[in-house]
Amino acid sequence: MKTIPLSYLPSALIAALAIGPIIVLAVLASESAQVFDPHNIRVMINTLTLMSLTALGATLIGVPLALFTAYVETPLRKTWLVLLTAPLAMPSYIGAFTLYAAFGPGGEIDNALGLSLPAVRGMPGAVMVMTLYTYPFVLLTTRSALRSLDASQVNAARTLGMSLPGCLFSVVLPRVTRGIAAGALLAALYALSDFGTPAIMQVDTFTRVIYVEYNAFGLSQAAMLSLQLLCIVALLVFIESRVTGTKEMPGRPLRLWPGRWQRAVMVSAFLPVLILAIMLPLSVFSLWLWREGSGNFELQYAFNSAYASLLAAAVAVLLAIPVAHAAIRSKSGRVMERITYLGFGVPGIVMGTALVYVGLQLPWLYQTLGLLVIAYVLRFLPLAVGAVRTASERLDPSLVSAARLLGARPAETFRRITLPLTVRGIVAGAALVFLEAMRELPATLMLGPTGFETLATYLWRVYEAGYFGHAAIPGLLLILMSVLILMLMLSGERRAEIELSDP
Incomplete structure (x- = not known):
């Protein structure tokens, strides 16, 4: 008789927990009579506009930079890659906050340089x-995707007289359609789920209006808007899944050796992106810190952020271990793993709406640190599952089989063989969950205990109060933590590459 693996039962319970918020939203939204009204339609148009233009803008910037970092041989090539991907480590609401304060009449650029630029x-x-x-x-x-392409087709096209730009557009880019679509999907999903940027820029999108409804005690209407937002997310994921691309064997990648003036033109083209995304926020926060000092900032805020994020990271990896191992064992385990990924597709404002309702039904849980940690875990559990599963798949199964043949019980085999060999994936998953929980704004605003201020929520409070100078320390700390986690992840990948290359 075939035995059921021990990881299946906890995996099934975790999968059921992941579906919970969506069921709660459906129940709560049934009390709302307003499915579509003129205001909701305007909000949907704003949301779709922001999503579409963000995906388009990210593609127009990201694709040329991908070609540059993949194919162009230039000094400090790896340094350029790190710099160009660094904006991913910063919360977008930090960029929105600093650009909002820097531009326009009376902004920081106007005050410092006397240069009045249009407001953002x-x-x-x-x-x-x-x-x-x-x-x-x-x-x-x-x-x-570009790094896996064989350059032979490009070389053949060049031999037949096609120009290099023509080769890139006609030969290379059509073969990486799936890669471009995947990145555009992530950009669109980020735009759909982000709360801080639309709120700071005063654009009525779903996330901002949901938060307004929550503050106005319109929880059922907030739930209805949340379900509409989830429908857009699901439709977007479906459309991306229908995008097809070519499959081919990997080969030797293309190499381009531009002249000095050509490299200078390329760097000049993308330097404004780095200035706006990285240098400007750091400069504005540094200016505020020099001018106003620490303000009313208390180290307790940083401790609260780290404490809640550590709890979420610890719980997430504990839950991720059985889910990851169940996914490796069978198809039903993979189904349960996919269900847990629903949480990552649920925006923080939507998760907060669902769990606020749960907290109201369970007064002992409402506005407690435990409920906030649950929100973090449900949102970012897929990050831990993915990291643990990747590490587990690299484990040599013969080691586990040998331990079982020598008489070790399953629990002992896991403790002495599997766990030590997958600890790197566990640490990586915990680091990712910790980083995202540190940066999470809407769920923390909605579910945090009374008086429980974190770096993200303190940054939001000073924005609402107009005390922009007090945002220097929390902003810099959030950037520092993001950079440290990014460096940790990159160093881990580099060590893995070295190990795989060793004979």
Whole structure:
């Protein structure tokens, strides 16, 4: 008789927990009579406009940069890759906050340089910010696809007289359509789920209006809007899944050796992106710190952020271990794993709406740190599952089989063989969950205990109060933590590449 693996029962319970928020939203939304009204239609148009323009802008910036980092031989090539992907490590609301404060009459640029630039507000400002902080998605997915292409077709086209730009557009890019579509999807999903940027730029999207309804005690209407937002997310994922691309064997990648003036032109073209996305936020926060000092900032806020994020990371990896191992064992395990991925597709504002209702039904749980940690875990559990599963798939199954043949029980085999060999994936998953929980804004605003201020929520409070100078320390700390986690992940990937290359 075939035995059921021990990981299946906890995996099934975790999968059921992941579906819970969507069921709660459906129940709560049934109390709302307003499915579509003129205001909702305007909100949907704004949301779709922001999503579409963000995906388009991220593609227009990310694809050329992917070609540059994948094919162009230039000094400090790896350094350029790190710099160009660095905006991915920064929360977009930090960029929105600093660009909002820097531009326009009376902004920081006007005060410091006497240069009055147009204000960054409204839909154009939101699109600009979202594009700056989502183009690395397109860059990374497209670059990965480009690096696997064989250059022989390009060389053949060049031999037949086609120009290099023509080869890139006619021969190379059609073969990486899936990579471009995957990056554009991530950019669009980010735009759909982001709350801070539309709120700061004063654009009525689903996320901003849901938060307004929540504050106005319109929880059922917030749930209805949340379900409409989830329908858009599901439709977007379906459309991306229908995009087809070519499959081919990997080969030797293309190499381009531009002249000095050509490299200078390329660097000049993308330097404004780095200035706006990285240098400007750091400069504005540094200016505020020099001018106003620490303000009313307390180290307790940083401790609260780290404490809640550590709890979420620990719980997430504990839940991810059985889910990842069940996914490796069978098809039913993979189904349960896919169900847990629903949480990552649920925007933070939507997760907060669902769990607020749960908290109201369970007063002992409402506005507690436990409920906030549950929100973090449900949102970011897929990050931990993916990291643990990747590490587990690299494990040599013969080691486990040998341990069982020598009489070790399953629990002992897991403790002495599997766990030590997958600890790197566990640490990587915990680091990712920790980073995302540190940066999560809407769910923390809605579910945090009374008086429980984190770096993200303190940054939001000073924005609402207009005390922009007090945002320096939390902003810099969030950037520092993001950079440290990114460096940790990159160093882990580099060590893995070295190990795989060793004979």
